[in-house]
Amino acid sequence: MSEKIIVFAETNFRNQYRRFGIKADDRRRHMYLVGKTGMGKSTILENMIIDDIRAGNGVMVVDPHGDLAEKIIEYIPTGRINDVIYFNPADIEYPIAFNVVEQVEPHLRHLVASGLIGVFKKLWADSWGPRLEYILRNAILAILDYPGSTLLAIIRMLADKNFRKKVIEKIQDPVVKSFWVNEFAGYANNFASEAVSPIQNKVGQFLSSSLIRNIVGQVKSSIDLREVMDGGKILILNLSKGRIGEDNSALLGAMMITKVQLSAMSRVDISEKDRKDFYLYIDEFQNFTTDSFANILSEARKYRLNLIMAHQYIEQLGEIVKPAVFGNVGTLVVFRVGATDAEELVKEFTPVFLEEDLVNLSKYEFYIKLMIDGVSSDPFSARGLAPLTEEEKTGNKEKVVKVSRERYAKQRSVVEDKILRWHENIEEMDRQIHKEKGKKYEEGALVKPISRKKEELEKITPALTKSRAEFRLRPDRDNEPRKQKYDALCSRCGKTTKISFTPDGIRPIFCKDCLAIVKNEKKQEIESRREAKKQELSKIGLASDQEIGAKQSVRPGQDNIPGRDMRGGVA
Secondary structure, eight states, X not given: OOOOEEEEEEEOGGGOOOEEEEEHHHHTTOEEEEXXXXXXXXXXXXXXXXXXXXXXXXXXXXXXXXXXXXXXXXXXXXGGGGGEEEEOTTOTTSOBOOOTTSSOOGXXXXXXXXXXXXXXXXXXXXXXXHHXXXXXXXXXXXXXXXXXXXXXXXXXXXXXXXXXXXXXXXXXXXXXXXXXXXXXXXXXXXXXXXXXXXXXXXXXXXXXXXXXXXXXXXXXXXXXXXXXXXXXXXXXXXXXXXXXXXXXXXXXXXXXXXXXXXXXXXXXXXXXXXXXXEEEEEETGGGTOOTTHHHHHHHGGGGTEEEEEEESOGGGSOTTHHHHHHHHOSEEEEOSXXXXXXXXXXXXXXXXXXXXXXXXXXXXXXEEEOEETXXXXXXXXXXEOOOOOGGGOOSOHHHHHHHHHHHHBOOHHHHHHHHHHHHHHHHHHHHHHHHHHHHHHHHTSSOOOOOOOHHHHHHHOGGGGSOGGGGOSOXXXXXXXXXXXXXXXXXXXXXXXXXXXXXXXXXXXXXXXXXXXXXXXXXXXXXXXXXXXXXXXXXXXXXXXXXXXXXXXXXXXOOXXXXXXXXXXXX
């Protein structure tokens, strides 16, 4: 029986149109498509994805625009509806749980930390620093050892000393534990606040959105990516930038790809011949690439994780990812590109095609170097197949979304209640610790603090025994009803707090500790502005601070004349 071939294009040399495709074994060397927008890259992806789905293959699609994802679910065959997981963060009423730090094997934890660091570093490259990365890496490695943790624990650990103590007790890595016990604990308060504030600002910016928090803040993931890969399921990620924001789209996509890499590597426990091929399609993949993406390209083949990547121009790739792409990709598809890219890509196509050919391609036409039986072919021209037609739609779109919600999502109110209870459970643990201390006092295991009898206290401080009413400054307010307090989560650290207004999702909410930090930051900002203003004034010729001080040192009625002593006489 011949090996299954996925047909995706047809030749067009001298008007001889012959359809061709690529074998499963050759797809394990990955496929890379590059070209300007609107040239036909997405059409090729659509045709290949639907062919894979119809063939019963396991597929994952990462789409930062949303159009590709929404189109695919319109063509899902009836027999594969139950295999689909439609991950759409914009569906805020039914969030799907995705906890990237859930139950990571000890030997893979450094990969999770590196992946998350790479994601944050890429988004905030302008304000990134070695100290920020150092503390954040140790925070991630610490919560990976703490059972039942989520990304919310990062902020909580930096802001809540009691929670930090509990996490430190669970840390297994001696180097990470030494950092928190010896180094971080030795930071002065001002220095510690200055060191953790950038992390709280950046990570908190990501987690403060309820849309994202309800996804990554759930302890138990509803998607088992290893099961998705081994079971040949269909995972479609609709990460539309227009609906969830560019940063949120990039973060979720990069974290999901990191988790896919870990799941693929965990396949080491089964023989290579028993590993099912799994096809990962990434449109505009530069949005989700970090430096660790190079490792995926070099190692994915042996774990049967096959990548099909598309984007618009080479400059979008980083210095580390770019050589990894061209060094590991087996099939190269080039649509019309700009002059800069043509100069780079012509090395792959010369002498058959020149730079002028690469910049003058028509719509839907491309040049390709196809992997055939493990060997790269000579370059040849081709064009993509026609887009999927209306007649091919299965009418299962609504059913796909409904089934996916029922199996993998929970209602928003339930999720938010669980996240709130996660914080309350930690606070309950604090209360239990204090309760245990009380028991130890009673048993004599701990020395009680010195206490005095009530009668002695009354003699020493009689005012303290007066009734509360005697100290009321406004007796007329005694009968006023107390203001209602509402439970809410701190926008900065995620800790449960009480507020006197109804949470509206617009105004930021801070707990007592974070409010002090925010006030301190604003104070520092005001002082820095004043200092900048002084420097600006000095530059334009106004009196400097030294001149002002010199004038103030002269007493009224005295001339600032050199040689005159303090009594006004001549020295």
